Amino acid sequence: MTETPVISEILQRAAGGGRISPEEALLLYTDAPFHELGEAADTVRRRRYPDNIVTYIIDRNINYTNVCVTACKFCAFYRAPKHAEGWTHSTEEILRRCAEAVELGATQVMLQGGHHPDFGVEYYEELFSAVHSAFPDLVIHSIGPSEVLHMAKVSGVSIDEAITRIKAAGLASIAGAGAEMLPARPRRAIAPLKESGERWLEVMAAAHRLGVSSTATMMMGTGETNAERIEHLRLIRDVQDLAVGNGYEGSFRSFIPWTYQPENNHLKGRTQATSLEYLRLIAVARLFFDNVDHLQSSWLTTGKDVGQVSLHMGVDDLGSIMLEENVISSAGARHRSRLTELVQMIRDADRVPAQRDTEYRHMRVHWTPADDPTDERVQSHFSSIALPGGGAGRSLPLTPVNS
Template sequence: MTSSAVSTKIDTLLRHAADGGRISPEEALLLYTDAPLHALGEAADAARKRRYAGDSVNIATYIIDRNINYTNVCLTACKFCAFYRAPGHSEGWTHTDDEILRRCGEALDLGATQIMLQGGHSPALGIEWYERTFAAIKQAYPELTLHSLGASEVVHIGKVSKLDHAEVITRLHAAGLDSFAGAGAEILVQRPRTAIAPLKESGETWLSVMELAHGMGVESTATFMMGTGETNAERIEHLRMIRDVQDRTGGFRSFIPWTYQPENNHLKGRTQATSLEYLRMVALARLFFDNINHLQGSWLTTGKDIGQLTLHFGADDLGSVMLEENVVSSAGARHRSNRTELIELIRSAGRVPAQRDTLYKHLSVHADPADDPVDARVHSHFSSTALKLLPTGVPAAAS
């Protein structure tokens, strides 16, 4: 095919996808690798606008939540992870119930609506630990949504407690789990997944657990960690695997791509995704996922400037202020933000900022800058303990 013919085909595909038409994995790969960057972004933004009606088309959202990492003990030993410690390691720890509840209460006081409990695959934590913990949180703080764990944890808990996946999901949901995070997806394609996480369940198993959960009324998000040595074709195959499940269940609320962080882990940054590759993936995902409503841009792993640009490449959400995060930051993510800054990032991108909940319902639309919320305490950090604040509300130091 001549270069002119390829260019014509790309233009046709971009118009088709922007208008809501489905593109094949082969077509998606062509767009990802060869479409002009600005044309790709424009098509993705058109697809985003087409998806939302009325005033919502101009809105971009954020959420206030806390990611409570309850243990760093893990026997899965993923090569990209800098957070875990092997069972029996002197630096291993598991938070007490009281500490987890303290962090939940602190998050609620700062305006959080969601808690993400995520941690290592500890052989000491069976289903009873999770049931007790979730029930305690729900009893103390019924206002908080527990968007926590993921398919990998279901598989691990099932092994520890000798339960099938359906029973694990049933018991977690009954104890207070509201929805699953997309944790553990990394990349679902067999070759790169085995290379970076040989002890983790297969991508097919991860998807089967999510499909089972969706059928049981427990929705989730889907994620993608890019930049660990996967090929472009394998990146598209990851999307294809997710889209196929979404066709059957409709249970993925959003897709959240982010980039591998290179510090303090066995991969040592030998392969990474560039900012341009990331922006192309965000745009391609918006065009490819004609069946997933929301697309989140990552400022935590790519920086606030690239995070803001995702709003011009099809994203409708900038994720969380993230009152606490330890796993990705252990591998080198040092970007920090606060609610005021996220609101300004959204507004200066030409969008109307809005705080959302886990279901993407708008809790507060900040249409008038004069009415923007102001609270210096609502900021992100990457310390394993809450930052101590000076009387002014400014962080004193990470602990």
């Protein structure tokens, strides 16, 4: 690839904070020289975050059920209703897992599960209320637009009413779950029973209007075209423009692309995204999203080496030490990390590590190695569903602290 005058002008404009079009983003994605692309994206990061800080968070993904009626072709987690391997955890089990997470320093919990045919708004109200009452300082960053649509349908209420009620029950933030690929063709191919990309975005726009912020995600590698990847970015940017332009209390805090995992699902890895494709997408996203503050790398799906390289492609957040994770892990993601290792990854990339909260406020900045955490027990990603019944009653497999 050779940097042409046209590409050079686009890179310079984007690096300086100017807006680029989807067509220009596609040209950068396919044709811009890799190092120049990364340098432009990192210029944006440095301008936005001159303190050179890269953040992480400690949280736990707790799945309340694996029963689901959506049957997405890329998913290895779900079980159909009445399947012998289906399970639903009690509130007591979920609270026990929350307590373990808090003990290890978690500030956020992701409560997620399948689209259970019996779970309406009332179920989520009770669940969120129980967690919020028991752990008022534990932020509930949970579910996604798909779950909102499902619970609204089961209960026979509007999207606005469903969001308002679960917000009142304790939901603080909506996860970007279920975005996968938003353009119609690839979405129908991998999740024909799931809502359209337009409906997913409609729920996010409603949440933002009602004062609930969220994240935005993208799963790449299931056969979508380069143009469809960029179209996914455009759709998200347009919804963010709506939130910002109207002064909504909620908006997209960050964008989190990740790569499809090929094990134990119907797609069987016939198509996948390469590490280079992922890194180029990360860089283009930083240049394209002039209205989204943060960019998070998914080292869980790409590996820690690619995660570290992404810090030179515009990324300012390495995501979480997720004490438990089942959905992506069940599809083959095997990457694990201790908190101490994640912090060292950031430091080795010549960045300053900092623990953040859900809103990206810095809780602890590790300005020097002497400030780094030392608790070796804090590690990811324990997969409880490898055990019968979803691992009910099974505690996190902690290792002793090094002396």
